[in-house]
Amino acid sequence: MDPLRIGNASGFYGDRFDAVREMLTGGELDVLTGDYLAELTMLILGRDRMKDPRLGYAKTFLRQLEEGLGLAHERGVRIVANAGGLNPAGLADAVRELADRVGVPVRVAHVEGDDLAARFPDALAANAYLGGGGIAACLRAGADIVVTGRVTDAALVTGPAQWHFGWGPEEYEALAGAVVAGHVLECGTQATGGNHSFFATGGHDMRRPGFPVAELYADGSSVITKHPGTGGLVDVGTVTAQLLYETGGARYAGPDVTARLDSVRLTQEGPDRVRVAGVRGEAPPPVLKTGLVRLGGWRNEVVFVLTGLDVEAKAELVRDQLEDAFARAKSRPEEVRWELVRTDRPDADTEETASALLRLVVRDRDAQAVGRVVSGAAIELALGSYPGFHVTAPPGKGAPYGVFEAAYVDAGSVAHIAVLPDGQRVTVAPAGRTRALEPVADASLPAPLPVGGPVRRAPLGLVAGARSGDKGGDANVGVWVRTDEAWRWLAHELTVDRFRELLPETVGLTVTRHVLPNLRALNFVVGGLLGEGVAAQARFDPQAKGLGEWLRARYVEVPERLL
Numbered sequence: 001m002d003p004l005r006i007g008n009a010s011g012f013y014g015d016r017f018d019a020v021r022e023m024l025t026g027g028e029l030d031v032l033t034g035d036y037l038a039e040l041t042m043l044i045l046g047r048d049r050m051k052d053p054r055l056g057y058a059k060t061f062l063r064q065l066e067e068g069l070g071l072a073h074e075r076g077v078r079i080v081a082n083a084g085g086l087n088p089a090g091l092a093d094a095v096r097e098l099a100d101r102v103g104v105p106v107r108v109a110h111v112e113g114d115d116l117a118a119r120f121p122d123a124l125a126a127n128a129y130l131g132g133g134g135i136a137a138c139l140r141a142g143a144d145i146v147v148t149g150r151v152t153d154a155a156l157v158t159g160p161a162q163w164h165f166g167w168g169p170e171e172y173e174a175l176a177g178a179v180v181a182g183h184v185l186e187c188g189t190q191a192t193g194g195n196h197s198f199f200a201t202g203g204h205d206m207r208r209p210g211f212p213v214a215e216l217y218a219d220g221s222s223v224i225t226k227h228p229g230t231g232g233l234v235d236v237g238t239v240t241a242q243l244l245y246e247t248g249g250a251r252y253a254g255p256d257v258t259a260r261l262d263s264v265r266l267t268q269e270g271p272d273r274v275r276v277a278g279v280r281g282e283a284p285p286p287v288l289k290t291g292l293v294r295l296g297g298w299r300n301e302v303v304f305v306l307t308g309l310d311v312e313a314k315a316e317l318v319r320d321q322l323e324d325a326f327a328r329a330k331s332r333p334e335e336v337r338w339e340l341v342r343t344d345r346p347d348a349d350t351e352e353t354a355s356a357l358l359r360l361v362v363r364d365r366d367a368q369a370v371g372r373v374v375s376g377a378a379i380e381l382a383l384g385s386y387p388g389f390h391v392t393a394p395p396g397k398g399a400p401y402g403v404f405e406a407a408y409v410d411a412g413s414v415a416h417i418a419v420l421p422d423g424q425r426v427t428v429a430p431a432g433r434t435r436a437l438e439p440v441a442d443a444s445l446p447a448p449l450p451v452g453g454p455v456r457r458a459p460l461g462l463v464a465g466a467r468s469g470d471k472g473g474d475a476n477v478g479v480w481v482r483t484d485e486a487w488r489w490l491a492h493e494l495t496v497d498r499f500r501e502l503l504p505e506t507v508g509l510t511v512t513r514h515v516l517p518n519l520r521a522l523n524f525v526v527g528g529l530l531g532e533g534v535a536a537q538a539r540f541d542p543q544a545k546g547l548g549e550w551l552r553a554r555y556v557e558v559p560e561r562l563l
Helices: 017-024 039-049 059-075 088-102 134-138 157-164 172-185 235-242 311-329 373-380 484-493 498-501 548-552
Strands: 004-008 031-034 078-080 108-112 125-128 145-148 212-216 220-225 251-255 258-260 266-271 271-275 280-282 285-309 335-341 355-364 399-410 416-419 425-428 456-460 465-471 474-480 511-516 519-526 555-559
Touching: 004 157, 004 172, 017 031, 017 059, 031 059, 031 157, 039 125, 039 285, 039 399, 059 078, 059 088, 059 145, 078 134, 088 108, 088 145, 108 134, 134 145, 134 157, 134 425, 157 172, 172 212, 172 220, 172 235, 172 251, 172 258, 172 271, 172 280, 220 373, 235 266, 235 271, 235 465, 235 474, 235 519, 251 555, 258 266, 266 280, 285 311, 285 373, 311 335, 311 373, 355 373, 465 548, 474 498, 474 548, 484 555, 498 511
Parallel strands: 004 031, 031 078, 078 145, 108 145
Antiparallel strands: 004 212, 108 416, 125 285, 212 220, 220 271, 251 258, 258 280, 266 271, 285 355, 285 399, 335 355, 416 425, 456 555, 465 474, 474 519, 511 519
């Protein structure tokens, strides 16, 4: 069979608005997907729904469709997106109204059943991660547009693949290949050079990377590419980076299949074409991951600017003054965190480079405890604190923050429903066979490089690329190299102990290393680094986006033969 050409036009709620038009007009496609949901997005949509029960979906998707509906209809492209969020039925109705208004005849279907709020009444939102079966059922019934709630990101590809190729639920190898292709596509331009460690050395135009396309074949293999003439690049490095993003061990579990990341083989097939093959699959686990989002309380933040001399003494004075103000008000927030960021330089030739930042973050279950008590105390210091006192922005009254938690429910207890274009409701059966998720023993390491050769103290990033991200309160850092010789060095050099030494903020936390020899990669999972997740904003980099680049900037003894 001809390959199924699946493109992506969104990696998050807020991604490039005109990507839908770009993808529909830039080249051949059969299906266009859009991933709009993330842990933080579910909090945003939950708050939207609290204000208006008719909302709870990604509103920008509708605006993108005002032009996209006609383009997709003309070109025969199906659209599949998880933009339904907490209200897929509401979004489906809104798409129908839009289609009537713009005069485009489209058949709209949606997938529901992921909403488990009744089981978790204390959560703002509770949503199980569904697989691609409901999407496939909608497409088989002739849907032109399918919107879903919380499905796995890869389901946006496995669903169309099951529909197009007629795969059964136990064709694990093919399904696993589709999961890997879906994982590469899900974050949009991260697969085409966006956020890529080696962006400065590739010689490609990175100002506006094109969005990715997967040419998916009946055996589950695929070629990752992009539309001709678009910016960025697709090579083994960009695909490797995205494969490592927000993953854990070698078993990448989902409701359709568990894909073995340690079996993935990547080959540069041509310019901007990377073949993905060899993916092994196993039965999915018997449980579904369920994301719970709660309102955790209220937070406020003040950033003090400390300029010139005596930075440490100035910071100590502000801390003492604020603590004194809290004591006198008898209303100290439950959590008070200070962080001094030394961005200042000696003998600086601009005021900004002569300044450090002192960041105060407070959190409490009571909005009043982080409001006037904090902002008032900070402002009242304006004429009675350290010389040069000022802040980066006027303190506010505080804002709510969320807490993300993952729970697991029996897959058979969740009603996965495809609501077809004619309104018929079809129940999607859970997996007939399941397999408990177990860690994979690390593959044997390559022979180390010969000892005794010359070395140079240099940044790790001269040899290795990295990509990092968040999974709830945990962070992952995937590290890879581009040659077999560099792999022989990295696999032995970057142990867990060495990782902790290079990133001292991980000391005292659980760090697990996973070895992926086919990708010449190591994946480190750091438990608890992000506290209660991105919505809690507990850390300077709440999604661990820069963690990998910090690691690459650390100096190690690198064999000169690798430089």
